[in-house]
Amino acid sequence: MKNKKTVIYIGILAVGVLLGWLLFGGASTSKTVHNHAEMSETNQMWTCSMHLQIMQPEAGDCPICGMDLIPAETSADGLLADQFKLTENALALANIQTSIVGNRNQKDNFVKLSGKIVENEEANTVQVSYFSGRIEQLNVSFTGEDIRKGQLLATIYSPELYAAQQELITAVSLKESQPALYKAVRNKLKIWKLSENQIQQIETSGKVKENFPVYATVSGTVSEKLVTKGASIKQGQPLLKIANLTNVWANFNVYENQISQFKKGQEISITTNVYANKEFKAKVDFIDPVLNTKTRTVIIRAVLNNKDAIFKPGMFVEGKIKGITLNKEQVLTIPSSAILWTGKRSVVYLKTNPNAPVFEMRKITLGTMVGDYYEVLEGLNKGDEIVTNGTFTVDAAAQLKGKKSMMNKEGDMAMNGHEGHMVMDKSIPVKNEEHTNMNERLKVSKVFQNQLKIVFNNYIKLKDALVKDDSNNVMAESKKLLVNLTKIDMKLLIDKKAHNHWMLLEKEIKRAATLISNTSGIKEQKNYFKHLSTYMANAIQLYGVNEKVYYQFCPMGDNNKGAYWLSKEEKVINPYFGDAMLTCGEVKQVIE
Numbered sequence: 001m002k003n004k005k006t007v008i009y010i011g012i013l014a015v016g017v018l019l020g021w022l023l024f025g026g027a028s029t030s031k032t033v034h035n036h037a038e039m040s041e042t043n044q045m046w047t048c049s050m051h052l053q054i055m056q057p058e059a060g061d062c063p064i065c066g067m068d069l070i071p072a073e074t075s076a077d078g079l080l081a082d083q084f085k086l087t088e089n090a091l092a093l094a095n096i097q098t099s100i101v102g103n104r105n106q107k108d109n110f111v112k113l114s115g116k117i118v119e120n121e122e123a124n125t126v127q128v129s130y131f132s133g134r135i136e137q138l139n140v141s142f143t144g145e146d147i148r149k150g151q152l153l154a155t156i157y158s159p160e161l162y163a164a165q166q167e168l169i170t171a172v173s174l175k176e177s178q179p180a181l182y183k184a185v186r187n188k189l190k191i192w193k194l195s196e197n198q199i200q201q202i203e204t205s206g207k208v209k210e211n212f213p214v215y216a217t218v219s220g221t222v223s224e225k226l227v228t229k230g231a232s233i234k235q236g237q238p239l240l241k242i243a244n245l246t247n248v249w250a251n252f253n254v255y256e257n258q259i260s261q262f263k264k265g266q267e268i269s270i271t272t273n274v275y276a277n278k279e280f281k282a283k284v285d286f287i288d289p290v291l292n293t294k295t296r297t298v299i300i301r302a303v304l305n306n307k308d309a310i311f312k313p314g315m316f317v318e319g320k321i322k323g324i325t326l327n328k329e330q331v332l333t334i335p336s337s338a339i340l341w342t343g344k345r346s347v348v349y350l351k352t353n354p355n356a357p358v359f360e361m362r363k364i365t366l367g368t369m370v371g372d373y374y375e376v377l378e379g380l381n382k383g384d385e386i387v388t389n390g391t392f393t394v395d396a397a398a399q400l401k402g403k404k405s406m407m408n409k410e411g412d413m414a415m416n417g418h419e420g421h422m423v424m425d426k427s428i429p430v431k432n433e434e435h436t437n438m439n440e441r442l443k444v445s446k447v448f449q450n451q452l453k454i455v456f457n458n459y460i461k462l463k464d465a466l467v468k469d470d471s472n473n474v475m476a477e478s479k480k481l482l483v484n485l486t487k488i489d490m491k492l493l494i495d496k497k498a499h500n501h502w503m504l505l506e507k508e509i510k511r512a513a514t515l516i517s518n519t520s521g522i523k524e525q526k527n528y529f530k531h532l533s534t535y536m537a538n539a540i541q542l543y544g545v546n547e548k549v550y551y552q553f554c555p556m557g558d559n560n561k562g563a564y565w566l567s568k569e570e571k572v573i574n575p576y577f578g579d580a581m582l583t584c585g586e587v588k589q590v591i592e
Contacts, residue, residue, distance in 0.1 A: 046071060084401045086357045086394070096390035098351050101334060102382050111261070113300075113319040114373060115252035115270075117311045120303070123244035125218050129233045130193040133158030136211050138229045140240060145222045147242065154214045154239065164188055165208040172203050193217075220244040245313070248306045250282065252319050253297040255375070262287060262321070268302050269320045272311070280304060284321075332380065333373040336500045338388045339366070340395060340406055341442060341542065347406070349394045351385040359387065359394055361404045392508050396534040399564065406538055442501070444543050448492040453545040454484045455509075459536050460568060462516070466529060466575035467582070471522045478517040485510060501542060508535040526576050530558055533565045540566065541591050551589035556581065564588070 046056045046069035060069055086096075137155040140147070147153070168189065171182040189199050194212075202209070224241040227233060250270055254262060266284045282302035291298050302319070304311055311317075340347050350362045364379030380386070387394050398405035458481035465473035485506065493499040512532035516525050540549050550567045557563025557576040565575055572585040 080360070082404050083352060083358055083360045084398060084403045086359065086397055088357065090397070091357050096393060097388055098385050099335070099338070099388040101332065101376075101380050101384040101386055111258075111321050113252040113254065113321070115250050115317050115319055117304075117313055117315040117317060118249050118251055119223065119243045119245065119313050120247050120249050123220075123247065124223070125220065125242050125244075126238045127153065127214075127216060127218075127240040127242055128236055128238050129156065129214065130191070130235060131156070131158045131161050131212075132235045133161065133212075133233060135227060135229055135231050135233060138227070140222055140225060143222055143225055147216050147220065147222060149216055149219045151216045152213050153216050155211045156214055156233070157211050161192065161212055162208060162210065164192070165202055168199070168202055169206055169208070172206075214239070216242075218242055218244070243313075245309065245311075246305075246307050248304050248311050248313065250302045250304055250311075250317055250319065251299050252301075253295065254300055256291055256296050256298065259287075259298055262300055266321055269322075270302065270304065270317050271320070272315060272317045274315065275310065280310075332376045332382060334376055334380070334386065335373055335388055336497075337504065338386050338391060339364075339374060340391055340538075341497055341501055348380070349387040349391060349398075350380075351387065354385065359398070361395075361398060362386075392504060392535060392538065395538070396531060399534060401561075406541065442498040442542050443495065444498055445492050446546070448488070449544055449546055451484075451488045451492075452539060452543055453547065455481055455488065456536065456540060456545050456549075456566075458484055459532070459566065462529070462532075463565060463567070463575045466522075466526055467573055467578065469522050469578045471520050471525060474522070474525050475517050475520065478513045481513050482510065482517065485513070498543070502539075505535055505539050505542075509539065527558070529565070529575065530563045533563075537564065537566055537591075544591075549591040550587050551591060552585050553588040554581075554585035556584055 046059050056069055061067065062069060090096075133156040135154055136157050139152055139154060164185070168185045171178070171185040175182045186199055190196075220242040221244075222240055223243040226238045226240060233239070250268075252268075262284060264284050264287065268282050268284055270280045270282055271278070282304055284300050285303050286299075286301040288299040288301075334348065338348050346364050346366050347361050348364055349359045352358050352360050362379055365377040366374045395405050458477055462474055462477040462481060465471075465477055488502075488506070490499060490502060490506075493502055509532065512528050512535060515528040516532065519525060519528070537551055547568070550570050551564060552567055552572055553562060553564050554574050554576055555562045557574075563576055567573070570587060572583050572587070574582055574584050577584065
């Protein structure tokens with residue numbers, strides 16, 4: 001009986017457990033799911049609209065300014081930390097263009113080469129003085145002047161020529177008795193390049209000329225003046241360099257791994273931007289036997305007929321040689337317009353998604369420059385898609401989104417997938433960049449820096465006018481900036497990298513300043529000022545103005561997208577909001 005009761009109790013307990021599971025198991029599961037969803041909801045992060053570095057797991061007040069925290073939206077695009085996305089509208093407005101990295105040289109069994117027009121050294125001459133003296137009159141006014149053979153170039157006073165004329169007059173009277181002496185004196189004057197007519201005139205007149213003319217021995221173009229009026233000269237001293245430009249050389253650079261593909265006599269079609277629809281035929285006349293160890297290239301040359309003065313020394317040209325199949329391991333090159341230089345660094349913007357406008361900054365290592373292209377040693381692969389037009393605009397977008405850029409090496413803020421809402425990327429450490437020195441820059445002359453400084457001072461006055469919401473003065477200062485921008489002499493940029501970079505920057509600065517000068521609406525002016533500030537900051541960083549400059553940032557600017565500006569003072573005076581938020585912002589970089 002006892003065992004029977006035990007079995008009954010165990011049966012009742014089992015039935016109770018089964019009923020309990022059936023009655024309450026679903027609810028428990030539902031509660032678990034509900035709790036999980038509740039926990040997911042608590043993953044919502046909260047930030048401050050004034051201080052985006054603040055990230056809290058729940059609503060509350062900002063620990064810095066006391067403002068109510070707002071929900072921080074999370075990204076829905078699945079972008080990596082260094083990537084950012086632009087709208088299709090932004091791409092179209094900025095005329096952003098991309099190109100596929102590849103072997104640009106080879107197409108349809110021909111090779112393209114970049115080159116430059118130079119003077120024909122074989123036809124160049126130097127006009128020298130054949131006797132010592134002092135230049136009394138110089139008849140060549142400027143470099144580039146055309147002269148003809150027999151033209152009077154200068155008048156020279158020469159004590160030794162004066163004495164030689166007196167000797168000739170004396171020797172004429174002794175011509176019969178001492179013919180050897182007479183002949184020797186005449187020969188001396190011929191050695192000094194006096195013509196037979198000039199010598200005969202001295203003998204006939206019996207008068208000595210104090211100032212003697214110097215005539216051109218060849219025709220051509222003066223490429224360099226080597227003396228000035230009043231200068232003392234010695235026998236054999238160069239006076240002028242004269243170039244004969246009736247035919248010129250087109251020099252093309254060829255990489256060392258391509259040398260074996262070229263030979264003398266190959267036909268080459270030459271084009272230039274000046275005459276874009278016209279081809280000029282020539283033949284390879286010379287291949288330099290010596291390799292340039294700095295550029296790892298050799299020069300191949302073609303001679304061009306230039307009787308119509310079509311080609312100017314220094315002009316860039318492109319050559320095309322057909323019938324060449326180059327190596328599979330050909331040099332990878334990209335156009336200079338794709339490259340942003342920040343001192344020693346070189347970067348490009350990679351389009352990471354072929355079907356969407358998603359970009360990412362990529363650091364690269366450059367090799368030699370040939371024409372307007374650079375060899376890429378590291379950082380890119382064939383088939384990569386990079387920005388080749390509008391690079392500065394893409395960089396500006398990266399800066400505004402807190403991504404890696406020219407001014408922001410690390411990237412301390414990440415942009416979510418929705419335009420206009422920034423959240424902190426917790427995988428990137430927040431750094432205090434208040435006093436970061438940015439000493440990387442291109443080497444340029446102080447003269448160029450001083451010219452750029454004038455434009456920068458105009459920018460500062462424009463910024464001060466925006467602070468006061470003085471739209472009329474903003475327009476006036478932007479026009480002054482444009483005038484001084486045109487006065488910057490690009491010829492001072494000897495380094496081609498610095499020259500090409502300034503051409504791109506100048507274009508963007510001019511465009512932004514022109515937009516400001518053409519509108520009286522203060523809101524529109526401040527919107528354009530945002531872009532002007534980005535390009536001016538790049539210019540100041542790259543070239544310098546021999547002055548400390550503060551790169552400042554307001555997270556509320558540009559409808560909460562954030563906006564930058566430059567200042568000569570560390571104290572923040574915000575140009576975007578007037579008196580309403582005059583001190584809103586912080587120093588992001590210090591450009592020494």
